[in-house]
Amino acid sequence: MIAALPEIPVAPVPAVRNVGSRPAAVVNAPAQRSDHALMLAVRDGELDALGELFERHHGRLFGYLAKLTGDRSAAEDITQIVFQRMLKYRHTYRDDGSFTAWMYHLARRCATDHYRKANAAPQATDPADLHDHADEAPHAGHRAAARDDHALLHTALARLDRDDREVLLLARFQELSFAEISGILECSVGAAKVRAHRALRQLRDLYFRLQQEAAD
Amino acid sequence: MNCQRAREVFPELLDARTAATAHLDARTHLAGCPDCQRDFATLSRTADALGALPDPAPSPRLRRNFYALLEEEKNSAASVRATVERSRRTSVWRWILAPLAGAALVAGGFFAGQRVAAPAAGYSPALAQTDAASRRELEDLRRKVDTMGQLVGYSLLQQQQRPTNDRLRGVLTSALRADENPDDRVINELISALALDPSVNVRLRALDGLFPHADREVVRAGVLASLPREENPIVQVSMIDFLATARDAEARPALEKLVLNEGADASVRTAARRALAQL
Numbered sequence: 001m002i003a004a005l006p007e008i009p010v011a012p013v014p015a016v017r018n019v020g021s022r023p024a025a026v027v028n029a030p031a032q033r034s035d036h037a038l039m040l041a042v043r044d045g046e047l048d049a050l051g052e053l054f055e056r057h058h059g060r061l062f063g064y065l066a067k068l069t070g071d072r073s074a075a076e077d078i079t080q081i082v083f084q085r086m087l088k089y090r091h092t093y094r095d096d097g098s099f100t101a102w103m104y105h106l107a108r109r110c111a112t113d114h115y116r117k118a119n120a121a122p123q124a125t126d127p128a129d130l131h132d133h134a135d136e137a138p139h140a141g142h143r144a145a146a147r148d149d150h151a152l153l154h155t156a157l158a159r160l161d162r163d164d165r166e167v168l169l170l171a172r173f174q175e176l177s178f179a180e181i182s183g184i185l186e187c188s189v190g191a192a193k194v195r196a197h198r199a200l201r202q203l204r205d206l207y208f209r210l211q212q213e214a215a216d
Numbered sequence: 217m218n219c220q221r222a223r224e225v226f227p228e229l230l231d232a233r234t235a236a237t238a239h240l241d242a243r244t245h246l247a248g249c250p251d252c253q254r255d256f257a258t259l260s261r262t263a264d265a266l267g268a269l270p271d272p273a274p275s276p277r278l279r280r281n282f283y284a285l286l287e288e289e290k291n292s293a294a295s296v297r298a299t300v301e302r303s304r305r306t307s308v309w310r311w312i313l314a315p316l317a318g319a320a321l322v323a324g325g326f327f328a329g330q331r332v333a334a335p336a337a338g339y340s341p342a343l344a345q346t347d348a349a350s351r352r353e354l355e356d357l358r359r360k361v362d363t364m365g366q367l368v369g370y371s372l373l374q375q376q377q378r379p380t381n382d383r384l385r386g387v388l389t390s391a392l393r394a395d396e397n398p399d400d401r402v403i404n405e406l407i408s409a410l411a412l413d414p415s416v417n418v419r420l421r422a423l424d425g426l427f428p429h430a431d432r433e434v435v436r437a438g439v440l441a442s443l444p445r446e447e448n449p450i451v452q453v454s455m456i457d458f459l460a461t462a463r464d465a466e467a468r469p470a471l472e473k474l475v476l477n478e479g480a481d482a483s484v485r486t487a488a489r490r491a492l493a494q495l
């Protein structure tokens with residue numbers, strides 16, 4: 001159950017931890033290059049630059065995918081595939097591209113593939129994942145109130161339609177402009193805004209209903 | 217301002233990036249309307265709670281796998297770098313040489329005393345005409361090949377040659393999948409079918425499936441590698457058409473070889489000649 005799992009904050013990983021596996025050129029880079037500059041370098045053959053992009057973004061991408069899928073091991077697989085595709089399709093990265101938007105665009109494709117496969121094959125669910133956040137039935141008592149609140153919110157998120165969850169998570173956390181979100185979701189800017197707000201309202205309703213049920 | 221109009225502005229008021237600016241009307245309404253205040257407060261609490269939700273951390277496996285993958289890709293990239301460099305040089309020279317060649321033709325025409333008006337973009341009109349003509353002929357050939365391919369496909373289905381048809385179905389499925397999800401496994405299936413399948417029809421269909429992905433290096437390289445071993449003129453012409461459409465400069469030596477090969481089918485040599493003019 002939740003209490004048994006240590007909560008590990010997703011802070012950016014301390015640089016010391018990576019020195020062994022990261023190429024020296026990246027670690028010693030004099031000035032910090034932008035994501036876009038790094039991805040252009042990857043495209044032009046400096047593959048090590050993807051290591052820096054991985055360090056900058058994988059934690060956040062994983063967190064997003066974990067909330068989107070409600071399944072840690074799936075989120076880990078999808079994160080892996082996203083970076084794999086960045087390597088494979090690096091030649092398609094555009095001069096006028098936005099790296100973050102591209103990353104979430106790839107993530108969306110990979111997540112869709114994942115769902116397609118998961119729907120085709122009988123679901124093999126890792127019980128650890130369920131305990132992680134999917135089933136957090138509210139338990140009264142000793143658990144910290146904040147924990148319960150997180151659990152309720154996870155449950156509420158899980159009950160949203162996937163499209164609503166997606167637009168909400170993209171809009172609120174990923175530091176993307178609505179222009180970029182609309183590009184990722186392939187809809188208009190106005191539609192993306194409306195969908196994000198509608199999703200927030202739905203989440204609010206679910207969340208407050210669950211809180212009320214827990215209080216009763 | 218009424219409640220509905222005010223609530224339409226809530227998304228902006230809830231977004232830290234836009235909350236500070238303007239929306240004075242909505243804020244004034246909010247200050248005096250308990251209903252909207254309740255609505256706004258609960259939305260705001262939900263948004264805050266969502267923001268406070270801790271992100272789980274991935275296992276160390278993710279980083280390990282990523283760097284293993286990166287190493288693997290670096291090794292394979294190093295082995296093809298020579299080829300890529302060569303193709304880059306070729307295309308750079310093409311950009312430099314093409315206008316020069318155009319200019320030389322114009323200058324030549326001028327000195328020969330022909331009264332040719334200098335074309336705006338430095339292109340010789342004669343070249344442009346050849347280009348358009350060869351494009352037309354290529355399209356024509358492609359149509360013919362398509363028709364032939366359909367006939368072959370039809371007769372094969374009529375004969376109920378099961379093994380071939382099964383392979384054909386496989387290729388058609390791959391082609392469909394490649395369209396919506398061009399991952400390398402599917403692309404590889406199509407390239408292998410093109411290179412190895414004994415049936416003309418299967419090979420033609422595989423090539424069709426690869427057409428939408430002609431912009432990818434691996435696809436062009438696959439088609440180019442299959443060209444010398446291909447013996448059927450229909451498939452040969454299709455492959456040549458493919459490489460010409462993709463403007464693959466790497467194909468030049470293989471095409472030149474075909475043009476000079478007296479044993480090759482006349483239509484194949486013609487197609488190769490046209491393609492060379494187009495590259």
Ligand SMILES: [Zn+2]
Pocket residue numbers: 218219220222245249251252253
């Ligand atoms: Zn009101």
